[in-house]
Amino acid sequence: MAETEKNKVIKPIKNFAMQEYISSGHRACQGCAEVLAVRHVLKAIGPDMILAMATGCMEIISSPYPLTSWNIPWIHVAFENAAAVASGVESGLKALRRKGRVPDRDVTIVAMGGDGGTTDIGFQALSGMMERGHRVIYVCVDNEAYMNTGIQRSSSTPFGATTTTSPAGRVKPAGEMTWKKDMVAIAAAHGIPYAATACPTFFTDLQKKIQKAKEVDGPSYIHILSVCPTGWRIPPNKAIEYGQLAVDTGVFPLYEVEKGVWKLNRKPKELKPISEYFKGQGRYRHLDEKFTSEIQDKITEKWNKLVKFCE
């Protein structure tokens, strides 16, 4: 990892909010990059927001009754319906504001789910929310498996990763044998005004994207790679570094789709080999050279396609 470690001084983001909207003392695992992503999302929006959250890690670490970590209005109903609950909050407030029964000011509505709650079980509700045009920011915090229930595969689990339901064996030597669902392309295909990827390692980029999403008049979708030390089998102090590697190897490119226009937000001169990203991750430990090169080819192919798309 030594070559990725640079003592760069990161320029502080303009108007970086000092206020915290998720308080410390929650029960997230050590080194969780997902709760860090949530922290940045909330900071970028500010106090005038309502968060509808799907069942999952972020819900379960933050709300053991009668305690709560949330300094913002927050609602959790079920696993697969964060987008629908947010649609309801938005519709209700819209009607009440029109009728003069709540203060006449903008309140940002955010829906949030993990990769399971977004790409699998909440997929239909999300599609409905985007198609109907609710003014909601949907944030998927993607840690690439069902971590809350004990690391089971989702449709966002990448090819080659082992999980407790995609173990590597004689019949399935790679572990997970399907490719990660391309959610941003699917979201963009709904014709929504803004869709983007982000990663808390690049937190200024993340906050800027959330602020962009806040301003658009309609649905927006932000897909955040949230490194999970527990599920990825890495040391808890490495989450930020692996986020950087995921971006710099092209495994998780940072890009945005604004009103149909695709734009790369970070274009390394040369992609790092994915072997650097795989190294040290327990979930990829079983991969041989053949699989690694097969995955490398696919990642390169996808990257080139994306670069072309963004030209």
Place this chain on the structure above:
Amino acid sequence: MGRKVGVEVSIAAADAVGLCDVDVVAAYPITPQTHVVEHLSELCASGSLDAEFVPVESEHSAMSVCCGSAAAGARTFTATSSQGLALMAEIVFIASSMRLPIVMFLANRALSSPLSIWNDHSDTMMVRDSGWIQVFCENGQEVYDAVFHAFRVAEDARVSLPVMINVDGFNLTHVIEPIEFWTKEMTQKYLPEFKPIHRLHPDKVVTMGAFGMPEIYTEAKMAQNDALLKSFPVIKQGWDELADLTGRKYSPVETYRTEDAETIILGMGSICETASLAVDQMRERGKKAGLVKLRLWRPLPVDDIKKAIARAKDVLVLDRAVSFGAANAPVTSEIRAIMYHESNRPNIHNVIAGLGGRDVTPDHVIEMLEMALADKTHGYNIFGVRS
């Protein structure tokens, strides 16, 4: 009072929802609920109702949107039926547990399979234990009035629970009935503005839908059960004040010719109108028959039921759903349990009838009664099975 107008019951119910100045309607189309939401979308499109109509992509999302909307403090309505209710069932249970005052029009329809779009009560019995207030209606006027009552009870700060208005699919939803309409003034007098104790808004931060560890879950369920039981006087008060306003008196348990009745028929919903004709016929033949109509199914009006049937010799419970493999059908199960500890208790007979839209006539009801009285097994019979 105003004059009666002949109108389809679904349309009248939608008009009532409109008069209540509902804020959000979220629904997915399913037969035979469609006319309700079609008319509401027309009212929204024409501008005569200022509400958000959310045409969701599934019933699961319909109930989820309703949860979000009610949590934001908006007056919220949905309508569904059968498979739709089955799909939204997960959130139906959550809505009541989170104390969200949603009003649902349920066009009662049989559950698949075989697929049937016709009427029985298997859908509503599926969510019997969901913690909703469940009301049954016999005719169009009752359905219309029930809408105002439902919003009033649901949103009352002493209750804060969702209400399900059960309306027999086709048998009631699609018939044209004489209905006396309310005015805007009456509605405003009867139904106050919805002022939730908590709402999702940045001005006062709340956390809704936390998770419960084993040391708190039992208490949460106890509190929920208490809330449903304590809604009973508010429900009654709502009906009393509705009577002052309209002259129509509703009660949790209603009786027809039961004063001296030796034999009582007990049912819920539109089958009671049929049964009342059977009672008249039996009275003409000199038989002391009467009818008990259960309007309120949850919370169950235990004392009122006891009082209504205690002096009868025989009670025939007409169930409209099968509880597969059980000792009784759902309504009978409750009636037998209620009467078990009474020293003077009638013989309680159980017949299941009118499944999946099978017609039930007054003659059938008399036939069922004869069948039940002759049967000494104390089990249950499914009426009208063709061999």
